[in-house]
Amino acid sequence: MVYNVGCPVWFIVESRTAGLLAQKAMQGEEMSRRDDEIDTKSNETVDLGAFRFHSKNKELQSVNGGTVQLRNQSAEVLAFLAAHSGQLVSKDELIESVWGDTFVTDDSLVQCIGDIRKALGDDARKIIETVPKKGYRLNAQTAPQTTSARKRFLPALVAAFVFAGAVIWSIFWNPSPPHGNDKPRIAVLAFDDFSTGEDEGFLSDAIAEGIITELARFKLIEVVARNSSFHYRGQDADVRQIGDDLGAHYVLEGSQQKSGDLFRVTVQLIEAENGTHLWAHTYDQEIGDLFTVQDTIVKTVADRVGLRIEGPVPGADPDRVTALNLHLQARSKVRNNFNEETFEEVLALNEQAIEADPDAPYGYIGLALSYLAIGNFGWLGYDDQAAFQKGLDAGHKALEIDPINPEVHYALARLYVRTGQREKGLSSFDKAIELNPSASNYLVASTTPMLYVGQTEEAIERIKQAMGIDPFHPAWYHWQM
Numbered sequence: 001m002v003y004n005v006g007c008p009v010w011f012i013v014e015s016r017t018a019g020l021l022a023q024k025a026m027q028g029e030e031m032s033r034r035d036d037e038i039d040t041k042s043n044e045t046v047d048l049g050a051f052r053f054h055s056k057n058k059e060l061q062s063v064n065g066g067t068v069q070l071r072n073q074s075a076e077v078l079a080f081l082a083a084h085s086g087q088l089v090s091k092d093e094l095i096e097s098v099w100g101d102t103f104v105t106d107d108s109l110v111q112c113i114g115d116i117r118k119a120l121g122d123d124a125r126k127i128i129e130t131v132p133k134k135g136y137r138l139n140a141q142t143a144p145q146t147t148s149a150r151k152r153f154l155p156a157l158v159a160a161f162v163f164a165g166a167v168i169w170s171i172f173w174n175p176s177p178p179h180g181n182d183k184p185r186i187a188v189l190a191f192d193d194f195s196t197g198e199d200e201g202f203l204s205d206a207i208a209e210g211i212i213t214e215l216a217r218f219k220l221i222e223v224v225a226r227n228s229s230f231h232y233r234g235q236d237a238d239v240r241q242i243g244d245d246l247g248a249h250y251v252l253e254g255s256q257q258k259s260g261d262l263f264r265v266t267v268q269l270i271e272a273e274n275g276t277h278l279w280a281h282t283y284d285q286e287i288g289d290l291f292t293v294q295d296t297i298v299k300t301v302a303d304r305v306g307l308r309i310e311g312p313v314p315g316a317d318p319d320r321v322t323a324l325n326l327h328l329q330a331r332s333k334v335r336n337n338f339n340e341e342t343f344e345e346v347l348a349l350n351e352q353a354i355e356a357d358p359d360a361p362y363g364y365i366g367l368a369l370s371y372l373a374i375g376n377f378g379w380l381g382y383d384d385q386a387a388f389q390k391g392l393d394a395g396h397k398a399l400e401i402d403p404i405n406p407e408v409h410y411a412l413a414r415l416y417v418r419t420g421q422r423e424k425g426l427s428s429f430d431k432a433i434e435l436n437p438s439a440s441n442y443l444v445a446s447t448t449p450m451l452y453v454g455q456t457e458e459a460i461e462r463i464k465q466a467m468g469i470d471p472f473h474p475a476w477y478h479w480q481m
Contacts (some may be wrong), residue, residue, distance in 0.1 A: 078138075086138070091135050187243070189229055194256070203290070242272065253268060319357040392419070444480055
């Protein structure tokens with residue numbers, strides 16, 4: 001349950017400090033080098049189709065002299081590949097060369113390769129060739145540099161306008177390209193809800209969110225963030241367009257209908273590029289089998305995209321579903337009306353969830369996040385530290401029950417940070433992200449404490465990663481950047 005309305009609570013409370021740090025950073029920003037400080041005459045130049053890369057100053061240009069912008073780390077990756085043109089370069093070699101002793105995952109390298117391919121228009125992956133399970137090979141030729149400064153001036157001016165437009169475009173629209181990395185990328189759309197009466201409105205999102213979370217656990221699959229894949233709710237959008245918008249290879253869509261103690265889930269997996277249906281199934285089950293159905297869908301989807309997932313199938317558990325339903329009702333109230341009176345109802349619903357199933361984590365997660373908000377705003381007569389402590393108590397109970405639930409670690413992370421336990425908070429954020437890498441809000445929320453301990457570059461990379469998995473990300477991600 002994420003209690004964010006507009007700007008999230010942590011964002012409002014800590015914005016002043018972050019703003020001061022940002023101001024200091026801008027005051028100390030190093031001035032760019034003048035053109036006459038850059039010696040390009042002796043650069044070795046590598047031909048990359050319609051582009052040239054100058055290894056010495058790590059500058060990528062089109063053949064008419066226009067500069068093509070690359071992130072620093074992407075330029076470093078391209079420089080290392082250019083220095084070993086035609087050779088197979090392992091991922092470990094690239095990571096060691098660019099990041100040195102800094103710990104990063106393969107995802108950072110994959111993002112850089114995706115950036116370079118996008119800049120080069122290398123959708124076919126012919127310029128930068130992926131050698132499965134081994135590394136990459138740059139297929140290029142060295143060429144003398146002959147472009148004079150005068151010949152470069154007009155194309156560079158045009159390129160400046162193009163780049164400015166690209167920057168503006170990226171602020172409002174920043175999807176990852178469908179072929180930007182080597183992982184299959186899946187978008188799980190919001191499920192249609194055909195339930196009526198009291199059964200309407202809660203379990204459909206729970207099923208889709210559960211599938212997103214479980215798929216995201218597996219490192220060989222990339223999952224589009226909930227915020228972006230749910231963007232199409234109620235729209236009659238073409239699957240091929242959705243795939244193109246979100247950079248997804250596959251789209252999973254479905255529906256749910258609950259009636260008393262029975263429910264029906266219909267689901268289908270579609271290849272986004274051509275709209276081909278790869279798999280479809282309808283489950284008619286008792287409500288207690290909800291988690292079993294969800295687990296079966298996850299394993300089947302993974303199998304269809306080439307990744308075998310093993311593990312125990314959960315048994316029927318109607319009390320757990322009841323606890324989840326009450327927790328979802330509480331979450332819905334927060335989203336619709338974020339005020340002090342609402343949180344009295346929210347606390348009551350989460351207490352009912354605990355009564356329904358004391359061995360389920362949902363009610364405790366709801367209490368942890370509720371007391372975080374109550375402490376931040378001084379609601380219901382609570383002193384902030386007293387509220388935060390009640391939140392921590394609930395979070396620790398949830399952790400005992402379900403130590404691999406990412407939302408448990410996310411709630412604890414935010415509470416640790418608010419109580420001054422920054423290292424614990426960072427550790428819990430890392431665990432939440434490890435368990436659900438598709439949760440863009442986890443990534444961005446973690447960057448404030450990272451800034452305070454000097455991990456600025458890592459924080460920026462996390463925001464970029466969040467924007468990549470959540471193309472329809474909210475505007476405050478840019479403020480945080």
